[in-house]
Amino acid sequence: MLSTRSTQVVKATLPVIGAAIGDITPVFYQRMFAAHPELERDLFNRGNQAQGDQQSALAGAIAAYATLLVAEDGRDPLDVLARIAHKHASLGITEDQYPIVHEHLFAAIVEVLGDAVTPEVASAWDEVYWHMARALVTIENGLYAETGVADGDVWRTLVLRRRLQESPDTVSFVLGTPDGSTLPEAQPGQYVSVQVALPDGARQIRQIRQIRQIRQIRQYSLTHAHGVSEWGISVKAVPESRAEDGAVVPAGEVSNFLHHNLFEGDEIRVSAPFGELVLQDSETPLVLISAGIGITPIIGILHYLVGTGSTREVLVLHADRSPARHAHRQELKELVEALPAGTLHRWYEDLGVRPTRGALRVGRVDIGTVAIPVEAKIYLCGPLPFMESVHRSLIEQHIAEADIRYEVFGPDKWLASA
Structure with missing residues (x-):
């Protein structure tokens, strides 16, 4: 945990830092890439940089971690790091890269906030950064060890x-x-x-x-x-x-x-394979919800269930633009049919001349028309607006937040609020 004094300073300055973090992260990336162009060229997603997605995700992660770190109760701050650590491990990130981030992040903080960054404030937020960095390094080194590779050699x-x-x-x-x-x-x-x-x-x-x-x-x-x-x-x-x-x-x-x-x-x-959206083996009902290319981890989970002879109750909901644009359409149908307790519902924006019948519908996923099994574990993947909409519907149906897990393709801009 943070020292008592740093905790007090971070609590007092969190509103200011949090409000400015969206301005700080673009400056940070500009500084770091100017000093280390090889990182932008060979490591970071240039598309996400151009759209600002990476900056938004970093800002959300820092703000969420600092908030949980100084909270008197609530979620463990480590909860927000698992997804980041798996992403870092899949890139081969190593401990020696964290000082580079530290140098340019704190230079950006000073550039944006100026005299507001007193030595006391700088020291407190320095402690936050290294608390977060050490936690990430520990998780990432553990992932490398579990995978059986040297640190970063993935x-x-x-x-x-x-x-x-x-x-x-x-x-x-x-x-x-x-x-x-x-x-x-x-x-x-x-x-x-x-x-x-x-x-x-x-x-x-x-x-x-x-x-x-x-x-x-x-x-x-x-x-x-x-x-x-x-x-x-x-x-x-x-x-x-x-x-x-x-x-x-x-x-x-x-x-x-x-x-x-x-x-x-x-x-x-x-x-090597990484990712913390991993199916937990149990006998509890399972709900798999996807849209578009978000079907890919769902297909992986279904292959595992069929291959291991699972008898779990499995409810699969998928949305797509049309049957013609639905990747893995027939494979999805066959996998669900191979499960003794599998049920498939599909929604399409455009069904063409095909009639709507039973579990084949026009429109968007409507959670209210489907009976979610009691105590079900829910896995969610698709475009961010889709996931936000489905997530709201699940919460309205009194599904526990802890029972909903999700995968984001690209920077996790949902991190701060999910």
């Missing part, structure tokens, strides 16, 4: 065995080792990081055209990995688009690169 080269078109914009990639040896067994619901070398512009040197490359890393849920020598991931192509406010949402660099360039026999760098 990468391996795999070969694409099969490529399958799941929908017009989604492709499945089945990966294996070059020599056919066994892959580490992943827990249902986990993901892997995929690292690719992207062309980053060109320059002319002595009449020779040289293409500069950057490494970019993204996480993809494992659609199957239990007791097999192959891992499956599904990747949705992401075209450039515009948000409701008119802002340009950049195209998915890595997802589009994989669609256009990864074919059978090609090699790809992939991390």
